[in-house]
Structures are given as structure tokens and as C-alpha cells.
Amino acid sequence: MSTSKGKKLSGMQKQVLSLYRGFLRAARSKPTEDRRQIESIVSAEFQRNSKQVDRKNFLYIEYLLRRGKKQLDQLKSPDTMGLSAFNVSSSKKQNAKT
Amino acid sequence: MALRAAVLRHIQVPVQTLTATGSKPLPRWSLGASLRLFSSHDDHLTKEEVIDRVLDVVKSFPKVDPSKVTPDVHFQKDLGLDSLDNVEIVMALEEEFKLEIPDKEADNIDSCNLAIEYIYNHPMAG
Numbered sequence: 001m002s003t004s005k006g007k008k009l010s011g012m013q014k015q016v017l018s019l020y021r022g023f024l025r026a027a028r029s030k031p032t033e034d035r036r037q038i039e040s041i042v043s044a045e046f047q048r049n050s051k052q053v054d055r056k057n058f059l060y061i062e063y064l065l066r067r068g069k070k071q072l073d074q075l076k077s078p079d080t081m082g083l084s085a086f087n088v089s090s091s092k093k094q095n096a097k098t
Numbered sequence: 099m100a101l102r103a104a105v106l107r108h109i110q111v112p113v114q115t116l117t118a119t120g121s122k123p124l125p126r127w128s129l130g131a132s133l134r135l136f137s138s139h140d141d142h143l144t145k146e147e148v149i150d151r152v153l154d155v156v157k158s159f160p161k162v163d164p165s166k167v168t169p170d171v172h173f174q175k176d177l178g179l180d181s182l183d184n185v186e187i188v189m190a191l192e193e194e195f196k197l198e199i200p201d202k203e204a205d206n207i208d209s210c211n212l213a214i215e216y217i218y219n220h221p222m223a224g
Contacts, residue, residue: 009181009205017185018201024189046182 012061019068020046026075034082038075148195148218152210155194159187172209184208195223 009017020042027038053061074080149169157164162177173179173187188204191197195217199207207213217223 013181014201014205017181017205020182020185021189021201021204024186028193043182043186050180050182 012058012065015065016046016061019065019072022072023068023075026072029076029078030081037082142221143218143223145214145218148214148223151194152191152214152217155190156187156210159183159190167210169210169214174208188213191217195220197223 023042024039027035027042030038049064053064055061153167153169156162156171156173156177157167159179161179161183166177171177173184174181179187184207185204188199188207191207191213192199197217197220199216203216207216
């Protein structure tokens with residue numbers, strides 16, 4: 001449980017990092033301007049959750065992972081230009097408070 | 099008669115194409131040249147070049163104090179980065195050296211030294 005302090009990554013941490021990598025990879029295929037915007041939104045979102053979400057709240061992290069994977073699939077579609085439609089910040093804040 | 103003529107014509111076709119390609123040395127030569135370009139073990143990046151470019155990428159990372167960056171620094175212990183920043187640095191290195199590093203290996207690259215070793219030993223690094 002508390003292995004996150006050492007340098008060995010837990011399975012769940014690996015999943016989160018892999019998802020983050022997936023987002024950054026998907027962003028590369030977009031035009032430069034969209035890419036920068038996607039990168040800054042995604043980066044801010046992951047950084048914020050890494051600070052706010054309790055590391056032992058596995059159910060909630062699993063939920064975030066599932067939701068992130070769906071969003072990533074959407075982003076991978078060539079028609080998707082950016083992330084503005086996600087509205088992530090507002091929905092997450094409510095979740096984080098409960 | 100007609101059959102014989104047809105057969106002859108049929109046979110002539112491959113012979114003609116064979117001699118046609120055989121008499122043109124240019125395509126074969128250019129193929130060899132491009133192949134040599136791809137298997138570039140002899141003109142591979144030097145270690146010094148890899149070190150310089152890895153350090154430049156790490157120094158240009160916004161959260162990093164460039165004066166702290168040496169080939170021996172650990173991204174998280176010495177530069178105060180977290181695992182998400184680590185992912186970003188490895189991805190920036192991928193772009194710098196035109197590589198795609200698989201997740202399993204990317205997760206292990208957590209210091210300048212490991213990054214330099216990995217890239218230096220990678221046959222496709224450019």
C-alpha cells in the first residue's frame with residue numbers, strides 16, 4: 001500500500017503513467033496549436049489529481065483511469081481537435097470534495 | 099503457328115524485363131546506399147553527443163534548475179521532479195532522438211545516466 005514512497009512503482013501508478021503517456025502521444029498527432037493546448041490541460045489535470053486524490057482511494061483512482069481511457073480514445077480519433085468539450089475541471093472538483 | 103508465336107512472345111517478355119533491369123545498375127546501387135544508411139552502426143551517435151543532447155533536453159524542462167543538471171542526476175531525487183514530470187522528460191527525449199520508448203522501459207528511465215545509456219545503446223537513435 002505505502003510502496004509509493006519508494007522508487008518501485010505500484011501497478012496502479014504504472015497504469016496512471018501509461019495513461020499520461022498515451023495522452024501525450026495522442027497530442028503529438030494534432031496540429032501544433034491544439035497539441036500545446038491539449039498538453040497543458042492534460043498535464044494540469046494529472047498534476048492536480050496527483051496532489052488532491054488520496055493515494056489509497058483505489059476505487060476513485062480506478063474510476064478516473066477508466067474515464068481517462070475513454071477520453072483518450074476520443075482524443076485519438078482524427079476528428080477530435082482538442083479537449084475543450086471535456087469540462088473536466090468542474091466535474092472533478094465536485095468529486096474531489098466528496 | 100499462332101500458338102508458337104504467342105508462346106514466343108510470352109517467353110520474350112520476362113527475358114526482356116530481366117535484361118532491362120540487369121542493365122540498369124542505378125536502382126541497385128541506390129538501394130544499397132539507403133540500406134547502409136538505415137543500419138547505421140558505424141556512424142552512430144557518439145557518447146558525448148548523446149550526453150550533450152540529453153542534458154540539453156533536461157535543462158530546458160520548465161521545472162528544472164539548469165545549473166543542477168549533470169550526467170549523474172536522478173530526476174526525482176536530485177531535481178525535485180515527480181513521476182509525471184519523469185514521463186514528460188522521457189517523452190521529450192523520445193522526440194529529440196526520434197525514438198519510441200515502450201512503457202516498460204520508459205518507466206525505468208529515472209536518471210540522466212540511464213537515459214544516456216538507453217539512447218546510446220539504441221540502434222535507431224538519431
